[in-house]
Amino acid sequence: MSTPGDYDAVRKDIVAQLKKPDYDDGSTGPVFVRLAWHSSGTYDLKTDTGGSNGAGMRYEAEGGDPANAGLQHGRAFLEPVKQKHPWITYSDLWTLSGVVAIQEMGGPEIPWKPGRTDLVDDSKVPPRGRLPDGAQGAEHLRFIFNRMGFDDQEIVALAGAHNLGRAHIDRSGFHGAWVNNPTRFSNQFFKLLLKLKWTRKTLPNGVSQFVYADPDLEEDEEPLMMLPTDVALIEDPSFRTWVEKYAEDKDLFFEDFAKVFAKLIELGIRRDEKDAIVNTDNVKGGYLSAPKKSDTATGPVRAKL
Known part of the structure; x- marks a missing residue:
């Protein structure tokens, strides 16, 4: 320990x-x-x-x-x-x-x-x-993120987290990865969003997403995908401006993403002049580590859209 x-x-x-x-x-x-x-x-x-x-x-x-x-x-x-x-x-x-x-x-x-x-x-x-609900559009993004205190530029910067990971049909209802290397942080998400032709596709579960019909894709390979909220970033003029900036300038994206992610994880936190958090929980104050609840991973089986 x-x-x-x-x-x-x-x-x-x-x-x-x-x-x-x-x-x-x-x-x-x-x-x-x-x-x-x-x-x-x-x-x-x-x-x-x-x-x-x-x-x-x-x-x-x-x-x-x-x-x-x-x-x-x-x-x-x-x-x-x-x-x-x-x-x-x-x-x-x-x-x-x-x-x-x-x-x-x-x-x-x-x-x-x-x-x-x-x-x-x-x-x-x-x-x-x-x-956020990935099945929605630009105004939904603003509704969700403005509530937290983020503006259009910050919304697009945070969306760059889609350079990582993949969607699971048994979780979000969507399926696939956004980029070719989903374990490497980059600005590829923005580049691909602008460069490739995204076609709407309805999955077997009835959920609609966008895919790139790559003519060179092998039979056992999955096509890249985008959520409706992702495509909304290039359809909305204000959002698109920042997508274009981040696609062109990786350093700018990294700089802005670092700022907005740091802001995200501090939401709701109040600190004194020495950076000590002054929030208290609903029973006791101070730095309290909660006990472990269970040895079993629990959670919803899949998301409902």
């Missing part, structure tokens, strides 16, 4: 969990990024509720949200790290795992500060419906 506050030791053990040959494309990195994202993206600026403080996904009220389908695997992959460092809160561990994963997959270094505390019950878990 490490000394409380030894976040470098935690980082090393997160890195040790990244390679998983039998999981997706051989890496847990993308699911760690999504876990950090979804644990933070419940924030509502108007009511100052939700956000990365609390780790509410440990409770069915949040963990069972169809938008979080599949994240039980990410949480389970981090349990060995939690066991070695029981002093760290889940809310710190989940956000740190996303930051570490992005950098290890070739992305930018993202500022991260500790201090989040874990809720002791589900009374402060935010209501469902605050996370």
